[in-house]
Amino acid sequence: MLTQLFPKKEMDLAAFRADFPLFQRRIKNKPIIYFDNACMPLRPRQVVEKSNEYYYNFPGCAGRSNHKIAEEVEQAVHEARTEIAKFFGAEEKAVVFTKNCTEAINLVANSFPFQSGDVVLTTDKEHNSNLLPWLKLQKQGLIRHEHVDSTTTNEFSLEALERKLKEHNGKVKLVSMVFTSNLDGVTNPVKEIITMAHKYKAKVLLDCAQAVVSHEVKLKKLGADYMTVSAHKMLGPNGIGALISTSENLKLLNQFIVGGETVKDSNLDGSYVMEDIPERFEAGLQNYPGIIGLGEAVKYLERVGVENVHKQLVKLNQYVTDGLKDVPQICVLGPPEAAKRSGVFSFVLKGKKVHEVSLLLNNLHNIMVRSGAHCVHSWFNKPENKSSVFKDGTVRASFGFYNTLEEADVLVKAVKEIAKL
Numbered sequence: 174m175l176t177q178l179f180p181k182k183e184m185d186l187a188a189f190r191a192d193f194p195l196f197q198r199r200i201k202n203k204p205i206i207y208f209d210n211a212c213m214p215l216r217p218r219q220v221v222e223k224s225n226e227y228y229y230n231f232p233g234c235a236g237r238s239n240h241k242i243a244e245e246v247e248q249a250v251h252e253a254r255t256e257i258a259k260f261f262g263a264e265e266k267a268v269v270f271t272k273n274c275t276e277a278i279n280l281v282a283n284s285f286p287f288q289s290g291d292v293v294l295t296t297d298k299e300h301n302s303n304l305l306p307w308l309k310l311q312k313q314g315l316i317r318h319e320h321v322d323s324t325t326t327n328e329f330s331l332e333a334l335e336r337k338l339k340e341h342n343g344k345v346k347l348v349s350m351v352f353t354s355n356l357d358g359v360t361n362p363v364k365e366i367i368t369m370a371h372k373y374k375a376k377v378l379l380d381c382a383q384a385v386v387s388h389e390v391k392l393k394k395l396g397a398d399y400m401t402v403s404a405h406k407m408l409g410p411n412g413i414g415a416l417i418s419t420s421e422n423l424k425l426l427n428q429f430i431v432g433g434e435t436v437k438d439s440n441l442d443g444s445y446v447m448e449d450i451p452e453r454f455e456a457g458l459q460n461y462p463g464i465i466g467l468g469e470a471v472k473y474l475e476r477v478g479v480e481n482v483h484k485q486l487v488k489l490n491q492y493v494t495d496g497l498k499d500v501p502q503i504c505v506l507g508p509p510e511a512a513k514r515s516g517v518f519s520f521v522l523k524g525k526k527v528h529e530v531s532l533l534l535n536n537l538h539n540i541m542v543r544s545g546a547h548c549v550h551s552w553f554n555k556p557e558n559k560s561s562v563f564k565d566g567t568v569r570a571s572f573g574f575y576n577t578l579e580e581a582d583v584l585v586k587a588v589k590e591i592a593k594l
């Protein structure tokens with residue numbers, strides 16, 4: 174029955190799983206069931222090995238010295254940037270490396286040419302990384318932050334967006350929204366959001382941190398102005414991310430963090446000449462092994478195929494949703510249809526504390542999930558949510574493409590067991 178659901182021609186799951194050494198590890202003599210993928214997916218050994226090549230073979234600086242080692246770093250970074258740009262359907266010179274998705278959003282927030290009275294619109298379920306940069310600017314009196322309320326099933330409302338855009342009558346300069354939510358896995362209608370925002374002359378930033386593993390995220394095809402990602406969310410190394418844009422939109426931005434590599438020339442009289450894009454935004458020594466590892470991660474993702482990833486996530490989510498639907502205490506956050514929640518099953522068991530449930534899953538079955546507010550505190554603090562079953566957060570099981578139905582089955586049985594305790 175299970176093998177019928179996973180015919181070999183779709184994806185050779187066993188072969189891909191072999192690339193992830195964690196699956197060989199045992200804790201208390203039992204395998205690990207890793208369902209914390211929205212926080213951080215596992216990294217295949219190809220990515221780790223590629224990053225290590227830098228440290229072993231050419232551990233130098235790019236763009237500074239003219240010796241052989243420096244030339245090799247330069248070449249490896251260039252090749253990675255080319256791969257990454259291709260993956261995101263963007264120009265190579267419009268890929269800016271940052272520390273992570275958070276830094277990429279902060280880069281736009283601190284360099285976009287806002288004028289007094291400008292409005293930035295987000296959804297009501299943004300990760301703190303796409304909320305705090307705007308709240309900070311608002312506190313400084315530089316912008317006004319407004320949000321678009323979700324529907325009762327926590328989905329995006331294009332009508333509500335249009336109402337906001339009309340209400341602010343040309344003052345909304347940036348619509349900065351999550352593509353796929355880490356809270357409940359819901360994917361927003363980003364193409365329609367972009368078309369509507371552009372109609373009202375607003376630019377669009379998409380927080381693609383979660384979407385990038387399971388959806389096609391191509392800048393030019395979508396028509397987005399800015400997209401932000403973290404490598405660790407897409408099978409790549411920690412400590413590297415990117416802002417992906419167009420030359421035109423990058424040139425609109427002022428410089429943010431400045432220093433070495435961001436200028437062509439500088440003078441003690443106060444003048445300096447900015448570097449071209451993207452270097453003018455990449456200050457100081459870069460994370461070369463991270464960049465090179467990210468280049469390998471996008472190649473790996475291409476091999477798996479994001480549409481295969483998405484299919485697998487929905488299959489797992491469907492299995493868990495169906496398996497637990499008759500548990501009387503369970504409440505699932507987001508729309509009832511598993512297909513609308515991608516790889517996220519965010520739930521509470523009425524009468525049980527969320528941290529207690531996640532600890533029991535870990536202690537009894539090595540099932541690793543996350544519990545709490547998932548860095549979306551502002552959603553839980555909305556009055557209507559504060560008085561709901563979700564007031565103390567949720568337990569979030571988030572699947573990876575390498576997870577199996579057998580693992581999902583262990584989760585279903587474990588949650589039923591905990592519900593009865």
Ligand SMILES: Cc1ncc(COP(=O)(O)O)c(C=O)c1O
Pocket residue numbers: 211212273274275276300302303351353354355380382383403548
């Ligand atoms: C939707 C979303 N946006 C932004 C972030 C921030 O990513 P990072 O901490 O890697 O910058 C996360 C991380 O969980 C996320 O899920």
